[in-house]
Amino acid sequence: MEKKGSLDVVGIGLRAGGDVCVSAKAYIEQADTVLIVVPDSFSKNWLATLNSNVQDLTNLYQQGKSRAKTYHEMTQKIVDEVKSGQKVCAVFYGHPGVFVNASHQAIKSLKSEGFRAQMLPGISAEDWLFSDLNIDPGTHGCMSIEATQFLLYERPHDIYAYTILWQIGLIGDHTLALSKTNQYHQGLTLLKSKLLRDFPLDHELIIYEASTLSIISPRIERLSLNELTDVKLTAASTLVIPPISDAPFNLEILAALNLSKDDIKEPLKIDE
Amino acid sequence: MSDKLVEYILEINANPELLEKHMDNPAESASDYGLPAEDVELIANDDKEAIKKRLESQNYDVKGMMLALHS
Structure with missing residues (x-):
């Protein structure tokens, strides 16, 4: 009871x-x-x-x-x-x-x-992000993770999916006491180096801040990876990294299923 | 609610017709809603930071931020 x-x-x-x-x-x-x-x-x-x-x-x-x-x-x-x-x-x-x-x-x-x-x-802020940026996480997949966690741990990064790094303005602050607020430059520099392993300097990134008032637009600032260390962030900032490209096919799986690349693309076509 | 500006913005957050009216002509919309002259001026000036400050709607302060505890 x-x-x-x-x-x-x-x-x-x-x-x-x-x-x-x-x-x-x-x-x-x-x-x-x-x-x-x-x-x-x-x-x-x-x-x-x-x-x-x-x-x-x-x-x-x-x-x-x-x-x-x-x-x-x-x-x-x-x-x-x-x-x-x-x-x-x-x-x-x-x-x-x-x-x-x-x-x-x-x-x-x-x-x-x-x-x-x-x-x-x-x-959630993520719901607003999908709406404001016109992103469907279903098209490429999505890795959504707090920025410091992304930086501190070794884990696979799916560069063919959207990557959303929350609280980018606090990146590198491990204290859980917000003791390094607005001291994100070192963290951003390390993040840029990490991303440059997989992405070109001109890869487009988005800084996003949801709006809490309908009369005020969200912050949507597009910049290149090269400019990442120059951007001004706030505690409300989120970094969005779009996919580098469509993901390559797994040819072994296609062969095992007796499918071609065209077989996969065919259902996506719309005859008008 | 005694603060007419707070009431107005709350209503806009939930009322698409009022939001549209506000976007078309902020000063007229605010005035029609009954906001006092100083708040109509605040809206008309479109100083977003001043509006947030007046509403105590600043979300840049990290005090209330929720942090993820890494597993």
Whole structure:
């Protein structure tokens, strides 16, 4: 039998009031307690119009404190509120399960103790990126990864897919305390060297920043790989690396399937 | 909500017709919505950073940024 107290984790997208889905809004309105992690007062003020019992968890952030500790405290706060018998709605900006540690940890913890806990999806920065840049990740595939992680680890890089490097403005900061904000030049220089193994100097890159207000356009700045180390970034910047070309066929697989290259291309043709 | 500008921008975020009206003529749209003169001027000037600052909608501050914990 499920215990009293429950958790619904929702995301409000990037544009306050516009991105939230119908059911997520209802969970916010109907909760006993709403715990929020949103980046600005604009979003916070809007949430306060939906429910009078809003608590801001961004108060747990402190300069120089590791985010791992802050996220643990956020998790604990969410879990404690549910265990006290409250119907809790935890609200995060964007998608509540993308680049969000506390939401996943709280759900795991509460479910293991017999509480009802679920997450609803929200509109993420990646969703806006696909829309604003007119990119379909299905055409070439997509590698989506945080920039510092891409730099620090040895892992295969599929240059025939789109590569999306999140938080490029923090590249090289491993501290989880944001102690190197705006000190991205060394990281960018290393990234440029890494990319030059596979891409030419004139390969086009895109700096993208989603817009949080409908009246303001997103930042979409195209530049060459050669210019990467000169670009000015913010904490909201994302780097998009388009595919170098269409991927080559795996001829062994084609032969095993008794297929030719034309057989693969044929269904894509449209007779007019 | 007491701040008419906040209310206006929230409405635009969720109302495509109002967004279209705003894009056609920002000052007229803001004035018709009932914004005070100083906020109509802010909109008319199209100073995006000033609008964000007035709305407290700056997302360049890293304070609230979520970081991925590498596995």
